[in-house]
Amino acid sequence: MRPDSKWDRVGELKIRARLPSVEEIELELAEGSRASDLKSLVCGRLGIEPEATEILGPRGALAEGDSLEGLDSVVVDYLWARQMMLWGREGQSRIRNLRVVVAGAGAIGNELAKNLAMLGVGEQVIIDYDRVEESNLNRAIFFREEDIGRNKAEALAERLKEAFPLTRTLAINDRLEAIPLGIFLNSDAILSGLDNAISRIYLSQISRKYLIPLIDGGIIGSQVRVQTYIPPDSPCPACALPPGNYKDLAGLRNPCAPAGEEAKIPSLPTSASLAASIQAQELVKIALGYEEFLGSGSWPKAHGKPLEGVLIVDLDHNRYSVMDLKRNERCLVCGKGGLAEKVARRLKIALKGLKGIWDLEAALKSELDAEELIRLETLPSSAWGSLDPIEHLRSGGKALAIFKNRAGDYEEAVIESEWRDGIHAKLS
Ligand SMILES: [Zn+2]
Secondary structure, eight states: OOOHHHHTSSSOEEEEEEETTTEEEEEEEOTTOBHHHHHHHHHHHHTOOGGGEEEEETTEEOOTTOBOTTOOEEEEEETTHHHHHHHHHHHHHHHHTOEEEEEOOSHHHHHHHHHHHHHTOSEEEEEOOOBOOGGGTTTOTTOOGGGTTSBHHHHHHHHHHHHOTTSEEEEEOSOGGGSOHHHHHTOSEEEEOOOOHHHHHHHHHHHHHHTOOEEEEEEEBTEEEEEEEOTTTSOOGGGGSOTTOHHHHHTSOOTTSOTTSOOOOOBOHHHHHHHHHHHHHHHHHHHHHHHHHHHHSSOOGGGOOOOOSEEEEETTTTEEEEEOOOOOTTOTTTSTTOTTOSOOEEEEEOOTTOOSHHHHHHHHHHHHTEEEEEEEEOOOOSSSOOSSHHHHHHTTOOEEEEEEETTSOEEEEEEEESSOOSOOOOOO
16 A cells, blocks of 8 residues: 555546456556556456456556556456456456365366366365376376376375466365365365265265255266256255165275275276366356355356256267256165255354354354254364354354254254455465
8 A cells, every 4th residue: 555645646647447348447546656556456446366467558568667657548467357258356256265175186186176276266175095196197187207106185286286376275185084074164165076986975965964065077988977966955966876785886986095995997088177177167157156046046047057967978979968867865865864864054144243152152042043052163174264263254164053953953054154254365
């Protein structure tokens, strides 16, 4: 911010800044201001990051110390300007504010991480237990020869960071089942490229119970399968599995399991990138329309609607079809008596005026109409959040409340602040 006295000078500079096809703003700067002043003013007004922005004058990009003398209009060139032509500043800021889990750092995971970073997704938590092998390199864009033997999640997160410094990443080298719940609860969506039944069942369970959209993708050779699960009411990825043979399914390949347990399946770079491309675009629709969907029960027309059913692509025979899928009453995840039959409630709470934990607990009890509040967990992960629940919620974290309802049954509720105070900046 410039000292006020500078603004009092006569002969202020008036400059029009245009983000083509998105927005045009008018700015006033003190005489003697430099290009760096203009840039910070433009970025502040448009809510865009200076490190992803160039200001273009009549002779190209302005350098920081350039004089603004004689300049009356500039063009703002922002890293994500072309896609903002589709969904505006508001849409892009929703995408920038996303935190997503990428489950599996194999062929699909690499492509997902790349697409999400290019779209501008702010934070990716990448989970995989496996190690990079020579035969992964033909279809995993980020892995290099020297990564062989390294954990896939760690190698991917590090390479991604090098290529896309505006993406925050967190790598977790562990089995999915061992990941702290806070990692999932503090995410807006889960994208999986695991292609094995057990992990899909586990993620479907988390997704349904805690109402986190799941975009599942898989390939076998030249065949691609993508399913978008919007919990709790759409058919979950486990609905398509034959009921009653969980034990048989448990014998299938699990890429999150230690090396050696993995059976090899045929895999192509082309089908992996196609699956991940569709999955990433599904995430965009969720980012742009989910709030409205939650409020009104329908997706805003402007940005499309997530996939219903299961998309199956057979690249050998040029078949592109959406297979209809209905909720399976006997589904072992979302069916009657299923692992996640009961769904947590979801509550956005106003934090204004709450002075401490007692106020928060009283507000929750009243909002949930609870007989008794049993526990409130802030669920910070190693990367996020403060242990003070109000601070944690205020900074965009989620919490889990376990309470007894008026009928005497125990329930869970996912709590978040009515207003997110901005994207977390605590990841590496
Ligand atoms: Zn189901």
